Amino acid sequence: MTFLKPTFRHPGLPKNKVGYTKADYEGSISTLCAGCGHDSISGAIVQACFEMSLMPHEIAKISGIGCSSKTPTYFLGNSHGFNSVHGRMPSVTTGANMANRDLIYLGVSGDGDTASIGMGQFVHAVRRNLNMTYIVMNNGCYGLTKGQDSATADFGSISKSGKIPTPYPAIDLVGLAMQMGATFVARSFSGDKTQLVPLIKTALSHPGFAFIDCISPCVTFNNNKGSTKSYDYVRDHIEATSMLDFVPEEQEISVEYAEGESKSVQLHDGSSILLKKLSPNFDPTDRRSAFDRLLNAKDKGEILTGLIYLDPSSQDLHDVMGSVKKPLNSLREKDLNPGMEALEVINASLR
Amino acid sequence: MTFLKPTFRHPGLPKNKVGYTKADYEGSISTLCAGCGHDSISGAIVQACFEMSLMPHEIAKISGIGCSSKTPTYFLGNSHGFNSVHGRMPSVTTGANMANRDLIYLGVSGDGDTASIGMGQFVHAVRRNLNMTYIVMNNGCYGLTKGQDSATADFGSISKSGKIPTPYPAIDLVGLAMQMGATFVARSFSGDKTQLVPLIKTALSHPGFAFIDCISPCVTFNNNKGSTKSYDYVRDHIEATSMLDFVPEEQEISVEYAEGESKSVQLHDGSSILLKKLSPNFDPTDRRSAFDRLLNAKDKGEILTGLIYLDPSSQDLHDVMGSVKKPLNSLREKDLNPGMEALEVINASLR
C-alpha cells in the first residue's frame, strides 16, 4: 500500500451521465497488501458504478470481517458502509433492504466469512432471493488471521501456515448457489477486469440475489505452488464461457452490434444484457445446462467463469412479500399509526 | 401417546445374534403426538439395530432440539444420548467422534434444526465426511413450536399457523448433501419401513457421513391439503429408485440369492449391500448420474427415494486425519504426557 493518493490516475477525468468522474467513486486508500487481488476487485466495482452512472449515495456497502470485508472502505466513499461482524453480512443486508427497497445493496464478503461462519446466512439470503449483489472475494484462505485454510481451499492445496494439504474437499460456492436456487450466479477472476466489470454491472441491475464468486489470490498467504487459488494456477486453468456487455436501455439501438452468435436477455428492470457465447450451445438462462457445464468443468478440473446462470423472471423480494412501493424507512406516524380509534375497537374485542 | 408400555408388541420375543430381543433396543414411551411420523422412524431405528445385532451401548445418540430431536429418548434406552441445543448436533457429534472413534454415532435432527439454524454445521459435517449417520426427520415445519414453515416447506404448501403459502423455494437437503460431496445420500419416507430399515442399516455401517433425509409427516401441523409433506401427498408422489437388502459379511454366501438384476457394492468396512434396481440404468455409485436423477425427479415433481449415492471409497475421518487406532478417550498419562524430560528440552530451546 502507499500513503500518497495517486491523483495522477485519471488524466482528463472524463465525466459520466450524472456528471461524476471515476474519482468520485473511489474510497480511502487501501491498507491491504500490495498486489492483493481484493484491490483489483475494488477497482472493478469503482469502474462498474462509474460506467453505470450510479449515484454513489444510493448504494449501501455492507460486509462482514476480513481483508475482503475491509474493501468497502476503499471504494464508493460517498456511499454509506457497514463493516458488520464476521459471517453476518447477509442478515444485516436483509434488514437494510427491508428498511429501504430503493437503495442498491452491494454485499462484500470473503470465503471464510461466507463459506465457514457465514454459511447459514449465505444459504438463506440465496433462498430469499434478496435483491442484492453478493461478491465473495475468494482467496481460499483466511487472510486477516494469517492464512489458515478456508472451506474453499482446494483439496491438496498448500497454505503457508501449517504447510499441510487440506484433507477436506473444497466448497464450491457457485455450485452451492445454483443448488439453493440463486437467480444470478457468476464466477470471475480479480485480474480479469474485462470480464468482471460487465458482470458486476449486470449483477447490480439484477432484481434479485446476484452472486459473484470472484477468485482473488492472496499474495501474502496463498500464492504458493500447488495452491489452486494462486495467480499462476488460476491463470492457467481459466475457461471463459461468455463475455458480456452491459447495455442500458437508452442505448438499445446498439443491440444490433455483435448480432449473430450473440443472445440478448431481457432483464426485469427493463435493461438487457448481451451475451457473446464461446460455446454455442450454452444458454445462461437454462438452469439445467448450467448445472451440466459446472459438473463438466469440475470433471475436467477447469474453473468455469462468466455468467453461469440468470433467471430473467426473478422478482424483487419486496414484490414477493407484497410490501408498499415507498421505502418503509420513509413512512411516518400517519402511515404507521392506526390511532386511538382502532385501539378502542381492539380494547372492545378483549372484553 | 399412551402411558402403558405395550409389552405385547413382541410375541415370542425372538433374540438376535448378541442375544437381545427387539425390546432391548427400545427406549422410554414417546411423548410425541399419536401418529407422528417421527415415531415410525424411531421404530425403524430399533428394527435396524436389532437386525444388525448391534450392542446398544456402543451407539451414541445425539440430537438438537425439536420433536424430532426428542426421539432419541424413545429408542435405544441402553445407549447414551445427548439432546444438545438447537441446530448444533453436528458439532457435538463431531467432538464425540473425535473422542472415541469406536462408537457408532447416530445423529437425529429435524428440518428446522438442520436446514435453518443448523445449516452451517450440517454443511461442514458433510464436508468433513464425519463417520456418522445423520437422519433428518423432515416434516417441512417446526413441530415443537407449533407449525411454522421450515426452510424445507415446499413452495405453495399451506401451514396451519398463518395459512399462507411459503414464498420461498424449499431447500432440498439431499441435493445439498450431494453438492457438498456427501459419501452416502438417501431419502425415504417414515411410513415405508421396508425401504427405511435397510437404508438405516447400510448407513450405520458406512465409514463416513451417511445422510438420510426422511420425510416424516407432522400429523398435527402438516397434514393439510396442499402440503407436500403430508401423508397423502407424499404417498402419491413417491417413486422408489432402488430397494436394498443388507448383507453382513458372515453371510456372504447368500449373495447368490437375487442374482441377475442385482448389483453388489463392497463397502469399506468389508460388509456389502445388494441393490435391486427398478431403473436398470441407475448406479448409486455414479455421482454424476445421481445428480441427473435428482434433477430429473425434481423436474417431474417427484420425490426420489432410496439410496441415491454411495461412495464405496469413503474413509473414516480419523484415518484421513491420521489418528491412532485407540480411542483418544482411552489414552492416559503415559500415552499423553511427554514428561519433565521433554519439557527440559523445550525450556532449553527458549533460553
Place this chain on the structure above:
Amino acid sequence: MKNVKINDMVIRFANVNGTGSASANDMFAKAIFRMGIPVSPKNIFPSNIQGLPTWFEVRINGKGYLGRRDGIDVMVGVNPHTLKRDIASVQSGGYFIYDSSRKLHAEYMREDIHYLGIPMMEMCMEHYSDPRHQQLFKNIVYVGALVALLNMDMEVVKNIIREQFAKKEKLIPPNHLALDLGFNYMVEHFDCPIEFQVEKMNGVGDKILIEGNAATALGAIYGGATVMAWYPITPSTSVAKSFETYCKKLRIDPVTQEKKYAFVQAEDELAAVGMVIGATWNGARAFTSTSGPGISLMSEFIGLAYFAEIPAVIVNVQRGGPSTGMPTRTQQADILSTAYASHGDKKHMLLFPSTPTECFEMTAQAFDLADHFQTPVFLMSDLDLGMNNHLSDPLKWDDNRKYNLGKVMSADDLETKEFGRYLDVDNDGVCYRTIPGTHPTKGSFFTRGTSRDEYARYTEDGKVYARVMRRIRKKWETAKSHVPAPEFYQKENKSNQGIIFFGTTTYAALEAMDMMKEQGLQMDSMRIRALPFNQEVADFISSHDELFVIEQNQDAQFRSLLINELEVNPSKLVPILNNDGMPITANNIFNQITKGILVN
C-alpha cells in the same frame, strides 16, 4: 349451613394437552370476567404438543388480587394420568370434580375433601354421535357443571358461545346442550351452589383481558416498527404471531392492499437480530422478540449495536433457565446476562413491564429510547406476563404523540452543519447520525464494530478509543432522566424498611404488602421500571435501612444489578427469591420477609 366464600377462590383444571380443553377453560375465565369479577387465569403447560398433562389455574378475587395464590379450592380433574397428585393438591375442605364414567380408585379417596363425580364421557356418548364431539364436549360439560356449583350466570356463558360461533351458528346448540347437561346433572345430584361462589360485581370497570405478548406486538405497531425479524421460541413466539396478525388488520394500504411492514422469519436468532440492526442502521424502526437462548446467541451482535451505536429493540420473554431449562415455565433470570450481554465494557438499557398495558406502552417507548440513544433497548417480559391473559387497563394512545427518531441529520442539515458521526455536539453523549441515501456528497460514513474516532475513521490510538468509550458512558448518564421512573405506593416514605420489585412480581408483592399491613408491618415500596436506574431509585434506597428485593430467580440477579449500578452496601438489600418456575405468591413473600425480620 356453609360459610359461603364469595368471589374468592382458586380453581384448577387438570387436562391432557391437545384435547381442546384450553378453549373451554378460557371460556370459564372469560365468563367470570364478564360477571365483573377480577380474575387471573394461568396456563401451566408442558413442552410438547399432545398427550402430556397440562393445567389451567384460575384465581378469582373480588379484592382484585391477581397474583398466584397457593391452595386449590376447586379442582376439575379430567386427566386420568394425574388423578393422584391432582387430588392431593386440593386443600382441605375443597372440591374435586371428576368424570365418574370411570370409578375412582379407593386409594384416591380423601376424608377431608368433597368429591363431585359427573359421568361426562357417558353423557357425551349418549348425546353426541361424532367421536370428536364426544371428546370435545366433555370440556363444555364441566363448564356447565361449574356454572351450577359456583352459581355463575349461565346467560353470560351462553353468550360467549354465541359470539364465538357467530360464524358457525350450527355449533351453538350442541355447545349449549353440553352446558345444560353439566348444569342439570349437578343441580340434580348435589346441593348447588357449593360454598365457593361467584357473584356479579363491578370489579373490572373498563379493563380488558389480554396477553402481554399481544400487547407488546400492538406496542410495536403503534410505536412505528416496520420491520420485524424473529425466530420461533417459546414463550416469545406469540409476539411475532400477534404482530403479523394485527399488521394484517392495521398495516395494509387500503388502496393497494400492500403491506406497510416487513415480517421476516429468520433462519436463527443471530440472523434475526442482524436483520434488526441492518434495518435500524438504514433508518427503519425494527425489532425482534426472543427468549433466553436467543439472547445468548445474539450476544455478539448486541455488542456491535452497542459500540457502533445502532438502535435496536429486543423483546426478551424470559423463561426458566439456564440452557433449555424449563421452556414452559416463568422466571426473571436473564437480568444480568441481558444487562451485560456481550464481551468487553458495556451496559444495556432494560425496561421492566409488569402488565400487558405496560408491555404496550413500554414497547412503543422502547423505539423512542433506542432511536434517541442509538443503542439496543430490551423489554424484559416473562412467560407469565407474555402468555397468560391479564386483567389490564385498556390500551391508550395519544393521537398527537410524535415519534422521537433521535438525532438524525437531513440533507438540509448536512448543507448547513458540520457532521461527525461520533461528535458529542450537544455534550450529552448522544451524537448525530445520517441515514444511507440522505445526501449525494455529504454525511456518508463507515459503520464498524472496531475503535474509531469522532469522524468514524478507524483508529488504533488508545487515547481516542478511551475518549469514545467515555463519551458512550455519558449517554448512560443522560438516559437516567429519560427512562421510565419507578412507581411508589406511598405518598412519602413512612418506614425505614422497604420492598423493591419489578415486572410480574408486582401482583404478589402488593398483596404481600397488604398482608404485612394487616400485621401492623408498615413498609415503603418501589417498583423499578428501567435500567439505568434513575435518581429516584437511588434516593429511595439511600433513605431506607433495610430493603427486601423480590425477584424470581436463584441468584438474586436484580439485587446484584442494584449493588453494581448504585454502589449500595449489599448488607442493606435482603434477597426474597423464588425460582421454581411458577409465578411467585404473596404468601411466599410474606413468609420470607416476616421470617427475615424475626431473624434480625
Place this chain on the structure above:
Amino acid sequence: MKNVKINDMVIRFANVNGTGSASANDMFAKAIFRMGIPVSPKNIFPSNIQGLPTWFEVRINGKGYLGRRDGIDVMVGVNPHTLKRDIASVQSGGYFIYDSSRKLHAEYMREDIHYLGIPMMEMCMEHYSDPRHQQLFKNIVYVGALVALLNMDMEVVKNIIREQFAKKEKLIPPNHLALDLGFNYMVEHFDCPIEFQVEKMNGVGDKILIEGNAATALGAIYGGATVMAWYPITPSTSVAKSFETYCKKLRIDPVTQEKKYAFVQAEDELAAVGMVIGATWNGARAFTSTSGPGISLMSEFIGLAYFAEIPAVIVNVQRGGPSTGMPTRTQQADILSTAYASHGDKKHMLLFPSTPTECFEMTAQAFDLADHFQTPVFLMSDLDLGMNNHLSDPLKWDDNRKYNLGKVMSADDLETKEFGRYLDVDNDGVCYRTIPGTHPTKGSFFTRGTSRDEYARYTEDGKVYARVMRRIRKKWETAKSHVPAPEFYQKENKSNQGIIFFGTTTYAALEAMDMMKEQGLQMDSMRIRALPFNQEVADFISSHDELFVIEQNQDAQFRSLLINELEVNPSKLVPILNNDGMPITANNIFNQITKGILVN
C-alpha cells in the same frame, strides 16, 4: 561526561509491518536476555497484514521490573510514515536513530533529544545486490548499531544468528556483515556507547523467554488434552498453532506415526465449543481457545455445559472490546461477560494466569477442575500475556502427577454401586457420571439442557428443578477450596490498606507497590488467581478498610465481581483502571492510588 544508566531503559522500534523487522527486533531482545538482563519486549501491531505502522517496545530493567514503563529513551525510527509522532514520543534527553539515506525534515528537529543518523538503505544498496536483501538487512544494520550504542556483547548477537541459520549457513556471513556495518558506522561517527548502556549480569537465572499462548498450548498437552477445536481469532490463534506444532513433536506415536490428538479447525466458534462439549461428554479432555467475540458466540453452548454438567476448558485470550473493538490491543474486559456467560442462573469458574508459567500450570489444572466439577472452566489470559514474550520461570512437570478425571463410574462400579447421574452421593454437589460405551446395560443416561431429576429423567416439576439448581450451586461452594489460592506479598498484613490485582496487571502493580514503599506508603497486596473466590480472598478484604482494585478495563468489572460474590461494601473498594489497550504502567497505578489517598 555522561551520567551512565546501566540496564535501565525503554527502547522502541518503529517499523512498517510486513518488512521483516520483527525477527531483527526479537533478536535484539533475545540478546539482552542472553546477557543475563531482565527484559520485556512488547509488540504493538496493527490489525492488518502489510504496510501499516507497527512498534516493538523493549524494557530493559536490571531490577527485574517487567511491566511497561512510560517514556522512551531510545527510538529506532525506520517507518517514514510515523517519523513525526515517533520523534515526539522520545523523552527529553533521549536518542532517535534513523535512516539518514533520506534527510530529516527540519520540522522534525527537536533541541532536547539526540539524533543518530545512519544511512541504512545506502549501506545496504552498496553491500547487497538482491533487492529483498537490501530491504531485509536494513533491520540487521540497526541492530548492529545498537550493539555499539548500548555497549552490547556482539558475540552474543552473532551467536543468535549462527543458531538461527544453522540450517542455511550461507546466510550467516551476510547477516554478520550487516551487524558489523551498523556497528562500525556508529563507532566511527558517534561517541559510543551512549549513556544508556547494558551490562552483562546474573538477572535471569534459569528463566526462559516464552509467549503465554505457547505455554497455554503446552499446558493443554501436559494436562492430557486430546481434542482441540478452534476458530482463528486474534489474539488467541497462536494457542492453536502452538498446540498443533508441539503435538507434532510430542504426540506422535513413535511406531505408527499416528496422532495421539485430534486438531479440528471448526467452521466457527459455536461449532468449536460444540465439539469440545461433545468430546468431553464422550470422556476425552478437550478445549478451545478464543477471544471476546468467540465467547459471546459460545454463550448458549456454555450454558448447556454448565447446566448439563459437562466439563469444558475454554481459553479466553482477551483483547480490546466491545464488539470487534481493538483486536490487536490488550484488556481485561471480559470478566463479567465470562463469569456470567449465558442466560439464566449460573456462574462460571475462572482462572487468572499472570505469567506464561502460570498459563502452563493453570491450563493443565483447568482440565482437572473441569473434569472434577463437570463444568466449563475458563483460562482468562489476554493479548499482552498471550502474544508477547515474557521472562518466565522454566516450565516444570511432576512426572508422578496423575490426572484427576473426576467422578467417573467404571463398568465394575456400575455392577456394584447405584447410579443416578445427578445424585449428590458425596454431599459435595458433585455427582458421578458415566462415559458412553462403559456398560452394556447399566449407566446409560440421557444428557439434556432441560430440567431433569436426579436420575436424568426429564421433569417440569419446579420443586425438583429448584433442588437440582441448589445442588449445582453447592458445587460452587465446594470448588472454593479446590481452585488456586491467592498470592500474598507479605508475611502477615501490616496495613489497613491493600491493593488487589490479577493477571498481567501484576507486573505493574508490584512495581507500583515498591514505588509507594519508597514514599513510605506501606500496603498489603493480594493477587487473585481464581473464581470462585476462596476464603483467603474474603478474609483479606474483610481485614482491610480500603482496598485498591487494579484492572485493565473501563467498568471496574473485577471489582463488581468481588462485590457480587463476597457481599463487600462497594465503598471499601477503590477502582484503579486503565482501558487504553496498552499494558498498564506502574506510574499510572502509583499516581491514581496516591492521588486517591490525598483525596481522602
